[in-house]
Amino acid sequence: MTAVFPASATFSGPRLVAVGGVPVTELAARFGTPLYVLDRAELVGRMRAYRRAFGDEVAVTYAAKALCVTGVLQLAAAEGLHLDVASAGELHTAARAAFPMERVLFHGNNKSDDELEMAARLGVGRIAVDSFTELARLSAVGQRRGHTFPVLLRVTPGVLAETHAFVATGQDDVKFGFTLRAGLAHEAAARALTLPCLELIGAHCHLGSQISAEGGFSAAVALLVGFLADIRDRYGVVLDELNVGGGLGIAYTDDDVTLPLDRYAATLYGAVRRETARRRLPEPRLAVEPGRSIAGPAGVTLYTVGTVKEVPGVRVYASVDGGMSDNLRPALYGARYTVVAAGPGSTTAALRPVTVAGKHCETGDILVRDAPLPADLAEGGLLAVAATGAYGHAMASNYNRLPRPAMVLVDGGRVAELVHRETLDHVVARDVVLNDEQI
Ligand SMILES: Cc1ncc(COP(=O)(O)O)c(C=O)c1O
Structure with a gap:
């Protein structure tokens, strides 16, 4: 499971702790999520x-x-x-x-x-x-x-x-x-x-x-x-x-x-x-x-879990703050990814199948199906998806008017911002407001 993460990634049990010597909690706190992290x-x-x-x-x-x-x-x-x-x-x-x-x-x-x-x-x-x-x-x-x-x-x-x-x-x-x-x-x-x-x-x-x-x-x-x-x-x-x-x-x-x-x-x-x-x-x-x-295995995307929904006897969904707008490949090609819990938390909690869903208005906006994730995964928890360096940011969109994520480069404990996070103002920046006569 950990082999698909960059070699610098460190784990505590099944949880991703740091990439490039930088704790993932620090990255999420400083740059927000979703966040593309490039090793x-x-x-x-x-x-x-x-x-x-x-x-x-x-x-x-x-x-x-x-x-x-x-x-x-x-x-x-x-x-x-x-x-x-x-x-x-x-x-x-x-x-x-x-x-x-x-x-x-x-x-x-x-x-x-x-x-x-x-x-x-x-x-x-x-x-x-x-x-x-x-x-x-x-x-x-x-x-x-x-x-x-x-x-x-x-x-x-x-x-x-x-x-x-x-x-x-x-x-x-x-x-x-x-x-x-x-x-x-x-x-x-x-x-x-x-x-x-x-x-x-x-x-x-x-x-x-x-x-x-x-x-x-x-x-x-x-x-x-x-x-x-x-x-x-x-x-x-x-x-x-x-x-x-x-x-x-x-x-x-x-x-x-x-x-x-x-x-x-x-x-x-x-x-x-x-x-x-x-x-x-x-x-x-x-x-x-x-x-x-070249780029794929160097990337890890960090997300924050917003809601966890259990459909009894069917499936557990954890919805994150991104989805098909920052990684289109699962929806476009049925591409499969590896996701793990990240940051501090129990390292001994039992794992159970959880489907990681995006926040877009599409049933098909699923990032990873039935991934083994800790049973105590809850709102506010961090998740990390591996091998997202290629064709993630490149194909990103503003679907549902989500601002596109930031990207950072990590190495030996240092962080450099490669791409700023978009703001809501960026999202509407190209829209022209009609004047009274045009309405
Ligand atoms: C002409 C051409 N060269 C190179 C590539 C890169 O392919 P890959 O990212 O699979 O190495 C592509 C991707 O579609 C391509 O169209």
């Missing part, structure tokens, strides 16, 4: 583990979509990572974090002209082009600005990853990229090689997210290397970058089986070596794009 050692440790596993030759490209916060991007930049952004907002955050733009890769299946102009203005290092319309528009922006864009083609390899349908992206029937099987990727390469102001440098694919089996990764590499070989054979051009996306899964519960980072790296390396040797291609520069497996 710096776990976050940075994962960035370093990726760099170690892949070596200096591979561009470890942090997928900002998992957790795009200025301070986190500052840490990623300091660790020598590259960065994947997928919107003007993520790119703006990267600029604010002074992220070296030559290490930034811009993704997205519907980038606007404004976003492409912004990429040119900031000198973004690579654009992952997703469609024929984008190829034409990117070339036009380049010509207007006298700027040449280094381009990767987002290739859809036709590999269905074993994961939730909402986060599988490698199959043919998907909105992203150029389908390999239908020959669209080859046609896109031909076009990219002739359009002005585009420099075709490589290919990209992303199979999906929360993947724990290696088969899909090696199958995708084989198809992508085959594609690079076809481009060489047809057009006499050797493309030297191969970005195989992200998607490595993490453990949210003790039951989750994950693919160890070293095995993932060995699988990718092995497949690239085997396939390039078979096709007599020089090995391309490899890039990976992890998001969840």
Whole structure:
């Protein structure tokens, strides 16, 4: 149960006492709840583990979509990572974090002209082009600005990853990229090689997210290397970058089986070596794009219990002060999490199944079903949900006009605020009050 919390987490019996050397009661008192707590050692440790596993030759490209916060991007930049952004907002955050733009890769299946102009203005290092319309528009922006864009083609390899349908992206029937099987990727390469102001440098694919089996990764590499070989054979051009996306899964519960980072790296390396040797291609520069497996396990969300309701013979519900507005994944994907009691309290109380519910007006706003929690859990008690660093804050909303939570970085007993808590005034700040004539 405790294995899914950051390594710095300390427990008293089943209760979480501190993260990053900071007592959870102190965090809750100082910053309020819900509170996203990010463990710096776990976050940075994962960035370093990726760099170690892949070596200096591979561009470890942090997928900002998992957790795009200025301070986190500052840490990623300091660790020598590259960065994947997928919107003007993520790119703006990267600029604010002074992220070296030559290490930034811009993704997205519907980038606007404004976003492409912004990429040119900031000198973004690579654009992952997703469609024929984008190829034409990117070339036009380049010509207007006298700027040449280094381009990767987002290739859809036709590999269905074993994961939730909402986060599988490698199959043919998907909105992203150029389908390999239908020959669209080859046609896109031909076009990219002739359009002005585009420099075709490589290919990209992303199979999906929360993947724990290696088969899909090696199958995708084989198809992508085959594609690079076809481009060489047809057009006499050797493309030297191969970005195989992200998607490595993490453990949210003790039951989750994950693919160890070293095995993932060995699988990718092995497949690239085997396939390039078979096709007599020089090995391309490899890039990976992890998001969840860097930010996810570093996060813990603290909540305060408001009400406890027992439906006799059916279930016990403990409702907390957040829910689907700070963590959409359980409602969206049926994602499972681990929750424990936190702060001082009995360490010997019997455990019983308790369903932790959010405070939103949706029956489906359940964070964790039937979790073993102390029988004396009551109003005012703290709960901690593990592995919430990725796609929690990133997908947060103001549903029911809840202000979004603060986020803090903890390390060695010190706390730094990464994101302020929203106030009720922030929540209404963009509303325009109608004047008497408009009512
Ligand atoms: C293109 C691309 N790269 C990388 C990622 C990161 O995936 P993950 O967070 O599963 O590592 C995503 C996520 O969906 C993605 O769409």
